Amino acid sequence: MATFTLDRAFVSPLPLSGATAHASPALAGSVLEDRLVQFQSLGSTPPLVTGAFQERIVRSRVDGTLAFYYRITELRGGELDQFFRVELGPLPTPRPTVEVEYRTDGLGVIGPQGVLFDGAAISFVFSASSPGRTIPVTETALSRFMFFKLTSAESSGRPITYAADRFGRISMRGVRWATGVIGNSFHPVFS
Numbered sequence: 442m443a444t445f446t447l448d449r450a451f452v453s454p455l456p457l458s459g460a461t462a463h464a465s466p467a468l469a470g471s472v473l474e475d476r477l478v479q480f481q482s483l484g485s486t487p488p489l490v491t492g493a494f495q496e497r498i499v500r501s502r503v504d505g506t507l508a509f510y511y512r513i514t515e516l517r518g519g520e521l522d523q524f525f526r527v528e529l530g531p532l533p534t535p536r537p538t539v540e541v542e543y544r545t546d547g548l549g550v551i552g553p554q555g556v557l558f559d560g561a562a563i564s565f566v567f568s569a570s571s572p573g574r575t576i577p578v579t580e581t582a583l584s585r586f587m588f589f590k591l592t593s594a595e596s597s598g599r600p601i602t603y604a605a606d607r608f609g610r611i612s613m614r615g616v617r618w619a620t621g622v623i624g625n626s627f628h629p630v631f632s
Contacts, residue, residue: 442457442460442465442540442541442542443455443456443457443540443541443542443555443556444538444539444540444541444592445538445539445541445558446536446537446538446539447529447532447536447537447538447539447558448535448536449560450558450559450560451557451558452557454554454555454556454557454566455541455555455556455557456554456555457541457542457543457552457553457554457555457556457565458542459542459543459544459545459552459585460542460543460544460545461544461545461546462544462546463546466503467501467503467504467506467590468499468501468508468544468588469501469502469503470499470500470501470502470503470508471499471500471502472497472498472499473498473499473500473507473603474496474497474498474603474627475495475496475497475498476495476496477493477494477495477496477514478493478494478495478496478611478623478626479491479492479493480492480493480494480613480620480623481620482518482519482615482618482619482620483618483619483620483621484618487518488518488519488617488618489518489618490516490517490518490519490615490618490620491515491516491517491518492513492514492515492516492517493513493514493515494511494512494513494514494525494611495510495511495512495514495586496509496510496511496626496627497509497510497511497512497586498510498603498627499588501590506590506591506592506601507590507591507601507602507603507629508588508589508590509527509588509589509590509603509627509628509629510544510586510587510588511525511527511565511586511587511588511611512548512549512583512584512585512586512587513525513549513578513583513584514583515583516578516579516580516583517580518618519615519617519618520577520578520579520615520616521567521577521578521579521584521613521615522567522568522577522578522615522616523566523567523568523613523614523615523616524553524557524564524565524566524567524568524613524614525553525564525565525567525584525587525611525613526562526563526564526565526611526612526613526614527562527563527564527565527589527610527611527626527628528561528562528608528609528610528611528628529561529562529563529608529628529629530608530609530628530629530630531608531631532631533631537591537592537631538591538592539558539563539589539590539591539592540589540590540592541556541563541565541587541588541589541590542587542588543565543584543585543586543587543588544585544586544588545585547585547586548583548585548586549583549584549585549586550582550583550584550585551567551576551577551578551579551582551583551584551585552584552585552587553565553566553567553584553587554566554567554568554576563589565587577615591629600632601629601630601631601632602629602630602632603627603628603629603630604627604628604630605625605626605627605628606625606628607624607625608628609624609625609626609627609628610622610623610624610626610628611623611626
């Protein structure tokens, strides 16, 4: 599991290897929200890529933290071979610590190879820095659940809630396609 503080951007992806609720019991919990969101690539020239992703919010039974989950459930017309980007909205000071990973004990086949943080968003990376190492999400190999948990803000007594409003923005990119910003996605809200 990649763990980092949301106080500075980094340019090289941190590797991800997958996690299970058996090995990390704090991942098990109650589903608070679960919905499907349709998407489509920009532009009128091929490839036109369409699909859906699932957003899920889970409250841990062990420590009460919120985890924000995402999974590509449909993909037609292309491969997700670059990144799935989740904007975090306004962050508090001091900046919280986040745990990022994907689940190997659930639905889907492909997990991201790494994670980037650019100062505003977490990007789940499906391409590797060395050529030929990309493992894309495809029509027949859909993604596993990717997630992030904001841990230090919860442990410092500042409860985190969530909202779906103008700050919740997601985007995706393949080598030959990209979506625009998909708005009103779930994002953390800090008290």
